[in-house]
Amino acid sequence: MTTEFDLGALLAERGAERYELHGRYLNHQLPRMLHTIGFDRVYDRGEGAYFWDADRNDYLDMLAGFGVMGLGRHHPVVRKALHDVLDAQLADLTRFDCQPLPGLLAEKLLAHSPHLDRVFFGNSGTEAVETALKFARYATGRPRVLYCDHAFHGLTTGSLSVNGESGFRDGFAPLLPDTPVPLGDLDALAAELAVGDVAALIVEPIQGKGVHEAPPGYLRAAQELLHRHKALLVVDEVQTGLGRTGDFYAYQHEDGVEPDLVCVAKALSGGYVPVGATLGKDWIFKKVYSSMDRVLVHSASFGSNAQAMAAGLAVLAVMENEQIVANARLTGDLLQSRLAALRDKYELLADVRGRGLMIGIEFGRPRSLKLRSRWTMLQAARKGLFAQMVVVPLLQRHRILTQVSGDHLEVIKLIPPLIIGEAEVDRFVDAFTAVMDEAHSGGGLMWDFGKTLVKQAVANR
Structure with missing residues (x-):
């Protein structure tokens, strides 16, 4: 007797329950955290350096599953x-x-x-x-x-x-x-x-x-x-x-x-x-x-x-x-140089460092009084909140997935699939520039979200 198992049917029937199932049976804090920062997306498919949601919107992956997807998804x-x-x-x-x-x-x-x-x-x-x-x-x-x-x-x-x-x-x-x-x-x-x-x-x-x-x-x-x-x-x-x-x-x-x-x-x-x-x-x-x-x-x-x-x-x-190592070196140098060129433009951007396609973007205390007061408020609540304020609009508005590099760090780490090229560099730098422009304007939705993070940080103390 052959036992039948239809994985496609199971996912079609129960896939929409993913966050509820995780909260009930696995780490209950993960869906809570994802919901708080607006990362509770539903991704249907992945290929190369991208994944797609149910509405066929594409997302650029600059995280590579914490570095696991070196060749991108489904090579x-x-x-x-x-x-x-x-x-x-x-x-x-x-x-x-x-x-x-x-x-x-x-x-x-x-x-x-x-x-x-x-x-x-x-x-x-x-x-x-x-x-x-x-x-x-x-x-x-x-x-x-x-x-x-x-x-x-x-x-x-x-x-x-x-x-x-x-x-x-x-x-x-x-x-x-x-x-x-x-x-x-x-x-x-x-x-x-x-x-x-x-x-x-x-x-x-x-x-x-x-x-x-x-x-x-x-x-x-x-x-x-x-x-x-x-x-x-x-x-x-x-x-x-x-x-x-x-x-x-x-x-x-x-x-x-x-x-x-x-x-x-x-x-x-x-x-x-x-x-x-x-x-x-x-x-x-x-x-x-x-x-x-x-x-x-x-x-x-x-x-x-x-x-x-x-x-x-x-x-x-x-x-x-496919000369993956050479591509990581060349594309990484391009991405790092494009980002480093922004340091003189944005006072909140303190450093860009790394090698190949392992790049850290560090934020630091701004010079202007208006931005400095907002920065101080965030630091008093919890170090690392500004970096999170950058990561969130990169996903929500520009459909680019990144991560804060560690707890209490004002650093974003980029570890994308090693197959990315100039098109992905352009997309990331354009999006990052837009986020930095908003952050330096001193107002808007980004700083409103910062207030939400401050309340959350204070509540968790």
Whole structure:
């Protein structure tokens, strides 16, 4: 007897209940938050760098699912690879054989970091970080891991231990032995290493929270310092890797940097299937998997599954054939230069920074008295409200999806699909200019919305 399941019919019948279902059965604060800021839209379809609502209005995606959609939505090559692997009916996940796809994907990934030798495949960025933490501690025999202030490496207990934002950590202690150090501060790093119990430093070459890049020369100097003290350099490329910053990995912008462990995820599967990977040196893997008795000492039930591996192989093929990394570099330079040119025009625009298609737009205290009083009101209620005031009209009036770069930050982060071009740059810059014009006029709907945010912020204290 064949069991029938009609997904299309189910969505047609129940799809309109999406916000009610989420509020009842999942995180009830998400629909509440989306409704408050006017983001409670209903998107019917997505393709490339755009999605559409029921009225066929198009929306430009400058968020890429927090960086997951590196190739945009539903890239035909990745989609075909997934159809092909399902049609192949492989004997997947027997757990007592060696399938070809994981080895092939590992080979392709390692070709982009030839100083590394082996790969562990998990299911997410936080799992990739957890793997790196475990491997570093075991390989060195030391318990403590250093991380940078304002870092974000995931939200499971191990990765939370190296999360630099207190709002994520509060209430979840005790965590792993850890110590924060300022990004770029070699003296602070040396002082911690001198204690003799440090297994590794984990660092994002460009921090996702606020889009802050490691200072020139820092990664190489930190690597030399770590190795002198027999500790490891772990680089988190979950968001910055796979072309995001205009090189395959962000650490490759600095000569001589060869991390001991590298974490990747997000864009590796083209947004279709959860996948994460931890790349490392041969001696580290051989120490962890030191005997046949330890063959499963670190594993993942769905790790190396055929769908994820096929998607990863397709993504890397597309990146090479369509010159995705070069496009991210060229389009990112164009977008950043266009935005930087606006700094002299708008006193609320404090900085534009980043690499490739990872760009931070920071707002700051204006000079004029009228704007300064409004800015002070927002800051007194909650830092980050002005950035939210920019994000909202970008969506509501210009149909462009962006995000505030972190809690209490006056920074918008742009991490669009790496396939965007000059047309998308024009659309974003035109929309951003219109929003800035309104903000600097000192009145209008934008500041009215700011008052709503202030009331909401005060009510939540």
